[in-house]
Amino acid sequence: MIRFEHVTKRYPESGDAIADVSFELAAGEMAFLTGHSGAGKSTLLRLIGLLERPTRGLVTVRGRNLGRLPMRRVPLHRREVGMIFQDHRLLPDRTVFDNVALPLVVSGLGHKEIGRRVRAALDQVGLLRKERSFPVTLSSGEQQRVGIARAVVGRPPLVLADEPTGNLDPDLSREIMGLFERFNQVGVTVLIASHDLALIATLPYRTFTLGAGRLTRDTGPRS
Amino acid sequence: MRRPQRRPAPRRRSRIPLRLWRLPGIWASHHLQGAVASLGRLMRTPLPTLMTVAVIGMALALPGGLYALTRNLSLLSTGWEQTAGLSLFLRTDMAEAQAAGLADALRARPEVAEVRLIGPDDALVELREAGAGFADAIGLLGENPLPWVLALQPTADVNAPDALERLREELAGLAEVDLARLDTQWMRRFQAVVDLIRQGVLILGAGLALAVLLVIGNTIRLEIENRRGEIEIMELVGATPAFIRRPFLYAGAWYGLLGGLAAWVLIAVGLLLLQGPVTRLAALYHAQFPLAGLGPLALLALLGGSALLGLLGSWISVNRHLAAIEPH
Known part of the structure; x- marks a missing residue:
């Protein structure tokens, strides 16, 4: 579903937001993306939603090379990716x-x-x-x-969420995660960026950890 | 013969079913929806909308009103055109028989409808009756200084100004003729003035059209600025640039159309206010002169042109400012 190959995103003012990130998320998987703020979680999601294009490397979503996607195809791509933000x-x-x-x-x-x-x-x-x-x-x-x-x-076959439980108390957070689990059960691929480690620890899903723009840990697909 | 291998049906890329035969309907409903929605949006902020419309209306009413003026002046002069004739003043040494002979010769020409012979004595009487002051002056003259005059009425098909002028030149060349004067000469000067005003209307119109373009462009720019957040979210959920552009283009066209209507109302009110004085003035000449409005064609041009101006103004603005908005 999603495939990153040596992806770097550099902002002219702040340097590399993510650097040399490679991973693959299969269709129907559900995964978390964690790391401190500023570790590049949002940038990674923005690359998948085509709010940004990579500086280097290859981002492929559903077999589509996003770096090469012409402007007129961008709206159609965004319709296939459901995006959720902390500020709604x-x-x-x-x-x-x-x-x-x-x-x-x-x-x-x-x-x-x-x-x-x-x-x-x-x-x-x-x-x-x-x-x-x-x-x-x-x-x-x-x-x-x-x-x-x-x-x-x-x-959409793919849902991305950027800190969806950032402002919520633990009970509400669990409820929201339950919603994502239900979508995942009907085949939707879900990738959630969150720094709520306590909550993630209670859930049995694959977790990527970003540190200073690099992928430092990947628990691997759930067996 | 080998049969071509059946390829598997291509997988539908979008989860939202898009059926080809429904595309025209979707397209039309998008447009209708966009047109109605943007009109509704304008109506929700009546005061700013009214102010923009009023500015556009006034800018368009000026050239439009001047056009109505030239139209009335033209209508006024067409009444006179039909009576246009030629006066041939014969040399003073021409006697009645020679004058009558020339009159007969002219009557034989195909372009001449009628020739009236005015003798010097008749002319003198006419002149005497024309005004009290003339009678005394004429009394002082020892003999009648007036020549024989042929009042010539051309047929309808030589009534065009150019044809008349050619006829006048030809007749002026005759040996018997001292002076050939076209009765319409002053009228042609009048027509030239009307043409001048008309040219002025065009120049003024072009300048004010540019002003309208800028007013609408700026209004749309502000509108885009106000709805920045909304535009970003629309882009986020996959709206195409055309979809985002559409309501702004409609808004521009509405501004233009409403402004054109306002201009029309202003012109109509102006003409209504002028009708009283014009009627009184015409009464002094024992005439009636109902003022003409813009006329259906000019009204159509005004409304269509203003809507088009609005569309163009917002098009320029949208192309300049929408591209700068990207979801963050």
Whole structure:
């Protein structure tokens, strides 16, 4: 699903964010990405979501060389990658329903289909009754669940999450991880960047550790 | 014969089913949705929208109003054009018989509809009746100084200014003729003034169109700045540049169209305000002159042109400013 070969990403102002990183994540796997802040976790996810392109090396997602992907193909790639952020990135002036519907609206789906899929996604995250609410009226955990619903509503084969439990208490964090596990069980590949080591330790998934931009540890695929 | 090997059906790349026959419908619904949504967005902020529309309207009303003015002046002069004729002043030594002979010769020409013979005595009487001051002056003259005059009315097909001028030149060359004067000469000067104003309208229009372009471009730039966060999120979830661009282009077209409508209303109100004085002025000449509006063609050009200007203005702005926004 994802394959990194000697990937380096250098920013002109701050130097190498990740350096010579190689790994492979198979389709249907679920994995964590840990490391201190500034270790390059976000950069790695951004390379997969094509928010950045690598300075050196090869990033391949679903057999597609992202470094060579033409600009006009970028939107289509992003539709196949559901992204979740610590700060949710919701539109404050739109309802929960409209926020979750955005990826489908952008793909040009019909109204009926959008309604059906959005409600299915909201049902999965347990927010079906909040569809008419605005994001500000929701708690942080609920907002994060809206962000997750938006990421999975287009049924992408790959979901990336950047510190999805960063602002949540342990109970809510476990609940969110449970959601990811459920997506993974239906075949979605999931990669979660998190520094919540205590929580990760309780879960039986492959873990990558980044240190100063380099991959320092990889527990390997779950057998 | 070897049969070509069946290749396995290509795997669908997108999880969202995209059916080809539905593409035109999707495309149309996207556009309709975009048009309605951007109009709705403009209506949600009525005051700023109104101000932008008013600025555009005033900028367009100026050349539009001047155009309406030239149109009315042209309409005014077409009434006179039909009475255009030629006056041939014969040499003073021409007698009545010679004048009548020339009149008969001219009547035989195909381009001449009618020739009226005005004798010096008739002309003198006419002049005497024309004004009180003339009578005394004429009384002082020992003999009648006026020549025979042939008032010539050309047929309708020689009524064009150029044809008339050629006829005048030809007749002026006749031995009997002292002076050939086209009655429409002053009218042609008038027409030249109208043409001058019309040219001015074009130049003014071009300048103000540029102003409208800048106003709309700037409005759209601010709009893009305001919705920066939204644009980033749209890009994040896979919106194509065209999808993001569309509502801004529609907004520009709406601004232009609404501005054009505002200009039309302003021109109509202006004409309405002028109709009273014009009616009074026309009454002094025992005439009626209902002011003409822009006319359907010019109105269509105004609305279409303004919408196009809006589209162009936002297009320039969108191309300059949207590319700079990348999700972070």
